[in-house]
Each structure stands twice: as structure tokens, then as C-alpha cells.
Amino acid sequence: xxxxxxxxxxxxxxxxxxxxxxxxxxxxxxxxxxxxxxxxxxxxxxxxxxxxxxxxxxxxxxxxxxxxxxxxxxxxxxxxxxxxxxxxxxxxxxxxxxxxxxxxxxxxxxxxxxxxxxxxxxxxxxxxxxxxxxxxxxxxxxxxxxxxxxxxxxxxxxxxxxxxxxxxxxxxxxxxxxxxxxxxxxxxxxxxxxxxxxxxxxxxxxxxxx
Amino acid sequence: xxxxxxxxxxxxxxxxxxxxxxxxxxxxxxxxxxxxxxxxxxxxxxxxxxxxxxxxxxxxxxxxxxxxxxxxxxxxxxxxxxxxxxxxxxxxxxxxxxxxxxxxxxxxxxxxxxxxxxxxxxxxxxxxxxxxxxxxxxxxxxxxxxxxxxxxxxxxxxxxxxxxxxxxxxxxxxxxxxxxxxxxxxxxxxxxxxxxxxxxxxxx
Numbered sequence: 001x002x003x004x005x006x007x008x009x010x011x012x013x014x015x016x017x018x019x020x021x022x023x024x025x026x027x028x029x030x031x032x033x034x035x036x037x038x039x040x041x042x043x044x045x046x047x048x049x050x051x052x053x054x055x056x057x058x059x060x061x062x063x064x065x066x067x068x069x070x071x072x073x074x075x076x077x078x079x080x081x082x083x084x085x086x087x088x089x090x091x092x093x094x095x096x097x098x099x100x101x102x103x104x105x106x107x108x109x110x111x112x113x114x115x116x117x118x119x120x121x122x123x124x125x126x127x128x129x130x131x132x133x134x135x136x137x138x139x140x141x142x143x144x145x146x147x148x149x150x151x152x153x154x155x156x157x158x159x160x161x162x163x164x165x166x167x168x169x170x171x172x173x174x175x176x177x178x179x180x181x182x183x184x185x186x187x188x189x190x191x192x193x194x195x196x197x198x199x200x201x202x203x204x205x206x207x208x209x210x
Numbered sequence: 211x212x213x214x215x216x217x218x219x220x221x222x223x224x225x226x227x228x229x230x231x232x233x234x235x236x237x238x239x240x241x242x243x244x245x246x247x248x249x250x251x252x253x254x255x256x257x258x259x260x261x262x263x264x265x266x267x268x269x270x271x272x273x274x275x276x277x278x279x280x281x282x283x284x285x286x287x288x289x290x291x292x293x294x295x296x297x298x299x300x301x302x303x304x305x306x307x308x309x310x311x312x313x314x315x316x317x318x319x320x321x322x323x324x325x326x327x328x329x330x331x332x333x334x335x336x337x338x339x340x341x342x343x344x345x346x347x348x349x350x351x352x353x354x355x356x357x358x359x360x361x362x363x364x365x366x367x368x369x370x371x372x373x374x375x376x377x378x379x380x381x382x383x384x385x386x387x388x389x390x391x392x393x394x395x396x397x398x399x400x401x402x403x404x405x406x407x408x409x410x411x412x413x414x
Contacts, residue, residue, distance in 0.1 A: 055294045057276065059286045060257055064274055064414065066292070080293065085412040086261055088272075088292050101263075101272055161314050162295060182294065186311040190294030 022149060025141040033141060033148055040175035047072040047176070049197040053082075056189050063191075070194075077208045078124055092124075093208050100210040137166070147171055147178075161185065230374045232359050234343055239350060242342040246349050246360050248368055250385065250393040251277050251285060251333040258392065259414035262289055265406045273297060275409055277333055285333040286310075287325075302330050324405070328398050331358070331373055332383055367391070378402075 025033065048071050055064040068082035076095065082088040089100040098105070136159065137152040152166040164185045171178035176197060183189040229236055262275040273291045280286045283304065289297040299310040300322075307326045316322075337360055341350040351358040361370035371383040379401045388394040388411070398407040 053294055055274070055290060057288055057299075059278060059280055060276065062257070062414070064259060064276075064290075066294075082292060085259070085414070086292075090293065184296055184311065186296065186299060188296060188299070188311075192294075 022142040022144050025143050025148070029143070030141045037170070037175050043200070044072075044176070045074055045200050046203045047197065047199055048201060048203060049194045051195065052193050054191045054193070056191065058186075058188055071203055071207055072124065073203050073205070073208065077205075079208050089210055091208060091210065098210065105210055228377070230357075230377050230379060232348070232372055232374075232379065234348065238343045239341040240344070242339050242349070244339045244342075244349075246337045246339055246351070246362075246368065248333075248335055248337065248360075248371070249391075250368075250396075251279055252335045254279050254281070257414065259412050260396075260409040261412045263408045265404070267404045274412075277329065279333070279335075285329070287329045287333070298325065300326065300329070302326055302333065304330070304334070324400075324403075328381065328383075328407075331371055331381065332396070332398065 048069070050069050051067065053066040053068075055066075057064070065084075066082050067084045068080065068088075070081070071077075071079045076093065078092040080090045087100075087102050091098040091100070136155055138155060139153075140151045142149040142151065148170040150168045150170075152168070154160040154163060162184070163182055164187075165181075165183040167181040167183070168177045169179040169181070170176070176199065178194055180192045181189055182192075231239070257276070257278055260275040260277075261272065263270065263272045271291075273289050276286075276288045278286050280301070285302050286299070287302055288299045291297060296311055296313070298312040298316055300312075301308040301310060307330075309322060312322065337349070337351040337358055338353070339349045339351050339360075342348065347362050349360045349362075351360065357374045357376070359370075359372040359374065360368060361372075363369045367387055369385055371385070372379060373381040381401065382399045383396060384399075385396045386394055392411070394411050396409050398405075400406070
């Protein structure tokens, strides 16, 4: 009985270990993966997805969860629309940033500066995978049983004071990002999980307004 | 003549520099020896999320705010943007503080000191009282040369903390609770600088 129990525990641990185990991609795998992701990203004209955002702060027992939808129309139109816990929208359109905070529109926001915009461009790039072609990051590639993973570290000091690492997860052979993890210098992170992704479905320009 | 001018100036100065008491005069206060507890950030397990709106002169920004008591001496104070990136993250104790992270744009001594003072006043658990007014609703606590006026409402709940130097009000914190006595809304308003912060509890 005792032996069986030990075996079971070993099996469980082995399973958990295998599941979490990441290994580095080979050079051929990296080249192939980059090529297909970038090619796919270039085909994206529109993207519509729901998302759940988890803000992890180490000292809290649970994560701060927000959710909503995101619309992207290339070039230059991006809308993040939060429905929970509050109604909040941030719209990047034609190099302008507009905010709708529970009905209050067009505020001057601290986020409305170039650095923050850079971070947001990074988020768009993360979703489409377009970041691979950017020169701002050192990128390493990994894989596990179900996912392909790209870890990006900013090369510039300016960006690395905000973000230490961006991790992009591509689930089950998908060529667009399923999950983004933005790790801050303090090791706290924001994880955004995308659901119900629709690529190249028509989105009216009018959707990019408040 | 010179003596008269000096006396007049002295008189003007003395009458102009009245010791500051909100809504009262010094005579309305009598000595007291008690402690008022600020219960809102006193519980070690309490985790509440607030939506923050901060106005600084003409700039306005908003985000998610958390203040949690992490041990007997310290509180952790964090403000993040709605998109998740941290604006600031500080650990504040009675006599010291530590900046765990602060966004480059906010990383200025004057901003950090202001935030530390404000959130220390907000989260301080015990206020030793030396004077109270005749209605026993307003209390005066004096610590490190600073004066803290604490107001209780008819139900004995702490609804306002005001800090003042000897002659001038500095900061006003207004607090309001929900039906179970948890802090539902609060605001921090400065008198000297145009800085106002409002916080509303949101589900977590």
C-alpha cells in the first residue's frame, strides 16, 4: 500500500513537472516559428477578442481581475474596453489617446505620455506577434507540451524601468498570442488571457469611438 | 514713534497668527488622555480595492488602489493603472518608508514625501489624544510637531482626519463607510497644493 502511494505521488509529481517543463527551442524551430508568426501577423487586418486581466501583487492573497474586450484594426486603431470591475475604455486612434472613464471622456491622463504609449504599442505587438520583428528586445524561445513561449527583455534602459520581461504564450499551435505576461521590475506582473479571438472579421470604424 | 510702529506690527502679527482649530476655538477644547483607533486599514487580513482618481493641478489620472496592513508596523500601498502597470508601490511604517517601485515620472522626492505623509495619516491605526472638544466628537492628537484633528460622527465612527501646523490646515481626509462599517469611500485633499485624491471601493 505504502509503495503504491509513493508511486502515485511520484507519478503526480512527474506529471506536474512535465506539464510545467519548458525547454529551449532549437535554432530551426525558432526560425520556423518566427517566420510563421510574423507572416500570420502581417495578414491581420482586424482582431477582436475578449480578455481577462490578472494583476498579481505579491502581498495580496488574490489577484485583481478585470475583464473586457479588445478591438484592433490595422493600422493605428486599438480599443481596450473594460467592463469589470468598472466601465473603462482606452482608445488609441490616429496617434491620439482617448479615455472614457465611466462616462467621463477625453481626460488628460498620466498614461497619455510617450512612454506609456510605447508600452501599449508593445502590447499590440504582443498580441499580433509583431514584436519579433522589433529591435527593442532580446528574445528567447521555449516550448512545452502545449505551448510555444517567447520571452522578451527590453534592450533599452528606458523601457526596462517599466517592464522587466514580456512573456508571450501561444497555445496549441496557434499563431497569435493566447496569453501575455508583463513582468515588472518588482516581479509583480500583469497577465492578460485572450478568449474568443476573431481574426479578420469586419469591424466598423464607428466601433473605435466612445 | 519707532516703538509704536514695532508694537503695532507685533500686535498685527499676534492677532493675524491665530492658532488653527477647525470649526472651534482653543477654549472649546479640554485635556484628554485616550486613544482613537482608525479601524479602516487596521485588519491584517483585510484586502479591499479602490478606484482612485487623482487630480494634480490640471492633470487627472485614475487607477486601482490597494492599502493593506502587512504586519503590526507596516502598510503596503499600491496604485496601478487600469491597464495594470504599477504607478507606485510603497511600504510605510510610522517613522520610515520604503519605495518598492515608483514610475520614473513620479520618482521625485517631493512627490514621494507627499504620498508617504498622506498615506501614513490615512493608515495610522492609533492616534493618542491629548485634547477633545466639548461635544466629544472632535479630538486633537499631537505627534512630532504635527496636529491631527479627528472627527467622529454620531455613531462614533471616524469620518475625518485633518492635519494642521500651528496656524494652518494642511490636509483633509474624509471617510465614509458602508452598511457593515467598512470603508466605502474616502478623499484626500491638500490645502497648500492643488492635489486631490478620491477613492471608491470596487468589487475585488
